[in-house]
Amino acid sequence: MNERDALRRLAADLPRAGDDAAVVDGTVITTDMLHERTDFPPGTTRYTAGWRAVGASLSDVAAMGAEATAAVAVYADEAFDPDDLDEFIAGAVDVCAAVDAEYVGGDLDTHPEFTTATTAIGSVVDDAARDDSDASASGSPEASGAVTRSGASPGEALCVTGEWGRSAAALRLFERGTDDALERANDLFRFTPRVADGRALAGSATAMMDSSDGLARSLHQLAEASGVGFALESDAVPVHLAVDDVADEGERFELAAHFGEDFELVCTVPEPTLDRAREACPAGLVRVGTVREADEGVTVDGDSLPDRGYTHG
Amino acid sequence: MNERDALRRLAADLPRAGDDAAVVDGTVITTDMLHERTDFPPGTTRYTAGWRAVGASLSDVAAMGAEATAAVAVYADEAFDPDDLDEFIAGAVDVCAAVDAEYVGGDLDTHPEFTTATTAIGSVVDDAARDDSDASASGSPEASGAVTRSGASPGEALCVTGEWGRSAAALRLFERGTDDALERANDLFRFTPRVADGRALAGSATAMMDSSDGLARSLHQLAEASGVGFALESDAVPVHLAVDDVADEGERFELAAHFGEDFELVCTVPEPTLDRAREACPAGLVRVGTVREADEGVTVDGDSLPDRGYTHG
Numbered sequence: 001m002n003e004r005d006a007l008r009r010l011a012a013d014l015p016r017a018g019d020d021a022a023v024v025d026g027t028v029i030t031t032d033m034l035h036e037r038t039d040f041p042p043g044t045t046r047y048t049a050g051w052r053a054v055g056a057s058l059s060d061v062a063a064m065g066a067e068a069t070a071a072v073a074v075y076a077d078e079a080f081d082p083d084d085l086d087e088f089i090a091g092a093v094d095v096c097a098a099v100d101a102e103y104v105g106g107d108l109d110t111h112p113e114f115t116t117a118t119t120a121i122g123s124v125v126d127d128a129a130r131d132d133s134d135a136s137a138s139g140s141p142e143a144s145g146a147v148t149r150s151g152a153s154p155g156e157a158l159c160v161t162g163e164w165g166r167s168a169a170a171l172r173l174f175e176r177g178t179d180d181a182l183e184r185a186n187d188l189f190r191f192t193p194r195v196a197d198g199r200a201l202a203g204s205a206t207a208m209m210d211s212s213d214g215l216a217r218s219l220h221q222l223a224e225a226s227g228v229g230f231a232l233e234s235d236a237v238p239v240h241l242a243v244d245d246v247a248d249e250g251e252r253f254e255l256a257a258h259f260g261e262d263f264e265l266v267c268t269v270p271e272p273t274l275d276r277a278r279e280a281c282p283a284g285l286v287r288v289g290t291v292r293e294a295d296e297g298v299t300v301d302g303d304s305l306p307d308r309g310y311t312h313g
Numbered sequence: 314m315n316e317r318d319a320l321r322r323l324a325a326d327l328p329r330a331g332d333d334a335a336v337v338d339g340t341v342i343t344t345d346m347l348h349e350r351t352d353f354p355p356g357t358t359r360y361t362a363g364w365r366a367v368g369a370s371l372s373d374v375a376a377m378g379a380e381a382t383a384a385v386a387v388y389a390d391e392a393f394d395p396d397d398l399d400e401f402i403a404g405a406v407d408v409c410a411a412v413d414a415e416y417v418g419g420d421l422d423t424h425p426e427f428t429t430a431t432t433a434i435g436s437v438v439d440d441a442a443r444d445d446s447d448a449s450a451s452g453s454p455e456a457s458g459a460v461t462r463s464g465a466s467p468g469e470a471l472c473v474t475g476e477w478g479r480s481a482a483a484l485r486l487f488e489r490g491t492d493d494a495l496e497r498a499n500d501l502f503r504f505t506p507r508v509a510d511g512r513a514l515a516g517s518a519t520a521m522m523d524s525s526d527g528l529a530r531s532l533h534q535l536a537e538a539s540g541v542g543f544a545l546e547s548d549a550v551p552v553h554l555a556v557d558d559v560a561d562e563g564e565r566f567e568l569a570a571h572f573g574e575d576f577e578l579v580c581t582v583p584e585p586t587l588d589r590a591r592e593a594c595p596a597g598l599v600r601v602g603t604v605r606e607a608d609e610g611v612t613v614d615g616d617s618l619p620d621r622g623y624t625h626g
Contacts, residue, residue: 001392001393001394001395001398002393003393003421003422003423005393006393006395006398006421007421009395009398009399010398010402010418010419010421011418013399013402014402014406014416014417014418016415016417016418017417017418017419018418022383022385022417022418024382024383024415024417024434025382027340027382027383027434029383029385029417029432029434030385031385031386031387031419031420031430031432032387032420033387033389033420033422033424033428033430035422035424038423069337069338069340070335070337070340070342072335072342072343072344072432073344074344074345074346074430076346079314080314080315080316080318080319081314082314082319082322085314085319085322085323086322086326089323089326089327093327102329102337103327104327104329104330104335104337104342105323105324105327105329105330105331105335106323106330106344107344107345107346108316108319108320108323109316109346109348110316110351111346111348111426111428112425112426113424113425115346115424115428117344117346117387117430119342119344119385119432121337121340121342121434
């Protein structure tokens with residue numbers, strides 16, 4: 001059984017699983033494991049690792065449209081080097097501060113491979129505090145006030161935050177391995193979790209998720225959860241400048257849409273609220289397509305978009 | 314740097330770390346990593362592993378005197394066997410149900426060694442809901458309403474919940490390896506997190522922690538955090554029946570006090586509230602000694618108690 005089938009099984013068994021985070025009594029909770037072999041290429045500093053690992057969980061909180069409250073992390077390594085640990089914690093503290101959350105510690109463990117397990121919690125703002133006219137016009141916001149993956153309707157705008165391909169570009173720079181390349185790669189790896197954008201979109205987005213598995217896979221997952229199709233326009237996808245420095249022209253869309261790990265938000269927004277949503281997102285919100293009927297499938301420029309991305313180790 | 318020094322460093326850097334769980338805006342959060350080599354002996358079923366891993370985090374919530382709300386887990390293994398995964402989830406679901414919490418899923422990861430990272434959250438009951446007359450009589454309950462490790466005062470009773478040595482006995486039964494022994498070992502490994510007891514003690518305990526590192530180490534940690542000493546009476550420590558089946562008479566105290574992983578509560582209770590606290594604890598609350606001045610140290614039957622326990626891998 002591969003990881004994807006296993007996750008599907010998990011979601012089928014547990015009614016609160018299957019979205020970016022679970023919601024229990026207004027508290028959002030999500031957990032992730034990252035480890036050296038698959039997630040931290042040689043040259044990744046421990047500061048970057050702490051930032052990125054905790055950021056991955058905060059990104060899931062963002063994808064629910066929730067405020068981020070706090071995060072914890074397990075730090076596991078063969079040995080505990082004080083400088084490594086201090087750096088990791090500093091990264092964790094700083095990424096939390098970037099989204100007005102607090103890093104509150106965690107656990108240590110001895111493990112043959114450097115491994116982190118991070119958990120973030122957040123809180124869903126009361127329904128009453130949301131703009132109910134938008135909410136009711138836009139379909140099916142969940143009773144808790146969280147934005148799930150299942151509320152998209154045909155005709156709505158398909159949108160993304162930020163710029164894409166940044167982690168793909170970082171990986172190529174890590175491979176290059178010069179001091180300058182490594183510094184830039186680390187910088188690209190330290191993304192800002194889109195908590196402010198998620199909060200801004202909570203009033204208008206009908207479905208939302210983060211893009212840990214890449215844009216293409218995210219669209220297939222949203223399509224499945226919402227029972228819709230998507231028509232993506234490849235030219236509309238905002239590609240990070242760093243991609244142009246490392247990729248051939250023909251690779252741009254591949255790196256931006258299939259690589260993943262960019263931790264941007266993918267969401268659907270009803271046309272009437274699109275302008276306001278765009279103005280409210282600090283990372284920028286760009287329309288990249290349209291929600292279609294399920295039987296139209298997930299397409300890019302009219303052709304079928306393969307459900308293919310970066311397979312997490 | 315060993316794990317203990319590293320944990321101390323972590324606590325020094327992070328004001329909310331260093332207790333069994335962190336408290337943020339009334340929400341308690343705690344995380345742990347367990348893995349096959351050090352925590353799940355051969356013969357441990359995946360059901361037991363799920364129960365025990367999630368239970369370890371719920372035990373930390375209990376130690377803060379908080380209600381348990383929910384738990385998540387990362388399940389990492391070389392491959393995802395559907396039966397293994399289902400069993401693990403069933404164990405996680407059942408241990409949550411045992412303490413009125415909800416298991417809400419988590420993440421999957423590929424890892425060369427079976428590894429779990431669990432996180433539990435809980436909520437601290439409002440100060441107003443607590444018995445303030447006891448709280449003010451007993452010293453320093455934290456403003457949040459959580460019970461920390463730092464409030465013990467000389468003269469108070471030192472108490473423990475449940476029976477001790479159960480995990481030590483389980484390990485010997487795992488080593489024995491017969492079908493009967495394995496079944497009993499698994500049963501012993503599936504402890505009930507003391508959430509109900511922690512809640513019952515929240516009104517009267519001045520300091521509390523769970524005993525993941527064993528009674529002896531827990532006492533040294535409580536002594537350091539509270540700035541006190543302890544006089545432990547070895548005969549008073551309630552020893553689990555299973556210990557008698559696997560240990561020589563001379564080993565009883567060693568297995569009960571130094572082995573650890575029993576996930577019982579260790580707490581200090583002012584004499585006037587002791588009877589009421591005892592009646593309120595479903596797992597039983599036994600007085601095993603007295604809080605002393607710091608310069609009297611931590612003693613057992615008048616001799617110095619070594620700060621020695623099970624070192625987690």
